[in-house]
Amino acid sequence: MIYIGSDHAGFQMKEKLKNYLTKNSYCFEDVGTHSIERCDYPIIAKSLCEKITNDDIGILICGTGIGMSIAANRFKHIRAGLCTTKKQAEMTRRHNNANVLVLQGRDMCYLKNISILKTFLLTSFEGARHEKRVNMLSEI
Amino acid sequence: MIYIGSDHAGFQMKEKLKNYLTKNSYCFEDVGTHSIERCDYPIIAKSLCEKITNDDIGILICGTGIGMSIAANRFKHIRAGLCTTKKQAEMTRRHNNANVLVLQGRDMCYLKNISILKTFLLTSFEGARHEKRVNMLSEI
Numbered sequence: 001m002i003y004i005g006s007d008h009a010g011f012q013m014k015e016k017l018k019n020y021l022t023k024n025s026y027c028f029e030d031v032g033t034h035s036i037e038r039c040d041y042p043i044i045a046k047s048l049c050e051k052i053t054n055d056d057i058g059i060l061i062c063g064t065g066i067g068m069s070i071a072a073n074r075f076k077h078i079r080a081g082l083c084t085t086k087k088q089a090e091m092t093r094r095h096n097n098a099n100v101l102v103l104q105g106r107d108m109c110y111l112k113n114i115s116i117l118k119t120f121l122l123t124s125f126e127g128a129r130h131e132k133r134v135n136m137l138s139e140i
Numbered sequence: 141m142i143y144i145g146s147d148h149a150g151f152q153m154k155e156k157l158k159n160y161l162t163k164n165s166y167c168f169e170d171v172g173t174h175s176i177e178r179c180d181y182p183i184i185a186k187s188l189c190e191k192i193t194n195d196d197i198g199i200l201i202c203g204t205g206i207g208m209s210i211a212a213n214r215f216k217h218i219r220a221g222l223c224t225t226k227k228q229a230e231m232t233r234r235h236n237n238a239n240v241l242v243l244q245g246r247d248m249c250y251l252k253n254i255s256i257l258k259t260f261l262l263t264s265f266e267g268a269r270h271e272k273r274v275n276m277l278s279e280i
Contacts, residue, residue, distance in 0.1 A: 038269075042276035066221040066232045067273065073213030074280050081206040084224050087247055092206045107227055129178075133207065136182035140214050 002028040003058045005048040007041040007068075010061030010105030013113060017059065017103075020114050026121075045071035049078050049100070058100035059117070065104045072100050076138050084108070086119045093123035095130045096137075142168040143198045145188040147181040147208075150201030150245030153253060157199065157243075160254050166261075185211035189218050189240070198240035199257070205244045212240050216278050224248070226259045233263035235270045236277075 002021065006014040011033055021028050031047045033039045041062045048058050049072055058080070060068040065082040072080035080100035081092030092098040101120045103113050125134075142161065146154040151173055161168050171187045173179045181202045188198050189212055198220070200208040205222040212220035220240035221232030232238040241260045243253050265274075 040273050040276060042273055042280050046280045063235070064221075064228045064231045066223075066228060066238065067236050069209060069222065070213050070219050070236060070238075070277055071280060073210050074216065074277070076214065079210050081204075082209065082222050083206075085247070088204045088206060088244075091204045095203070096207050096210060098206065098210075104228075107225070133180050133182055136180060137210055137214070140182050140186045140211060 001056050002026055003031055003048050003051050003056060004028055005031040005033075005044045005059070006061035006105060007033060007044055007063075008036050008038050009063035010068075010103070011036050013061050013103065013105040013108070013110065016110050017061075017113065017117060020117070041067040042071045044068075048072070049075040052078060052099060056099065057121070059103065060100060061103045061105045063104070063106045065102045069102045072102065079134065079137060083116050083120065086115055089116045089119040090123050093120055094126040097125040097130070097134050141196050142166055143171055143188050143191050143196060144168055145171040145173070145184045145199070146201035146245060147173060147184055147203075148176050148178050149203035150208075150243070151176050153201050153243065153245040153248070153250065156250050157201075157253065157257060160257070181207040182211045184208075188212070189215040192218060192239060196239065197261070199243065200240060201243045201245045203244070203246045205242045209242045212242065219274065219277060223256050223260065226255055229256045229259040230263050233260055234266045237265040237270070237274050
């Protein structure tokens, strides 16, 4: 399952990404927020991260992506990668086995975020020497 | 105090940033790595984060910046912002009161990282409504 969430600054980007997911037949659940009214990104991040198990994927959006990235990475089962390029999306799946994609809601073209999302969804974890490092992330 | 660290993929960028810090009379301590030989970013991130108290600043660098960002944000006293633009550096200081700047070591121009670092060092936290959200980051 894909879970998607944003604060108010990421709300409009979230709605556009949901259209993309629907058109491409991905199943997803929207954990909020549901309007442009101000809300607190740590609460949205927590709601989403608590739903992620096994092979689930999360998508989180705030203004810069940084607030969501800090909040999501507080959870030891989450590896949240803030991606502003396709290359980062590819590498964070291959090397970090990221299970949450964090995107910028502001100062970022919708089409660029779509191409980052596509790359994230279609790239697999490489394992090997990266496995040890990923395991360390649950232990530190 | 400023603490700076990188894995092997960020080593050369770290050395260039250290030159900048020295030339501009910033005091800093290098927590490693000290060569381009492969090492594990979670270990470097942990060493740096355990040194950060009060008004200290950390700088962490790996290939994409994402591995370091995941690892550093495991620590509840750390707010690590992966910045690929000056605008993100400004906003993560103003809104997230970030105390660790994470930079891309690969696919990033040295001069761009310097301008991101300058912005990060010279921008202050805005407080107000952001204070509540920053406090939540220590509690979730």
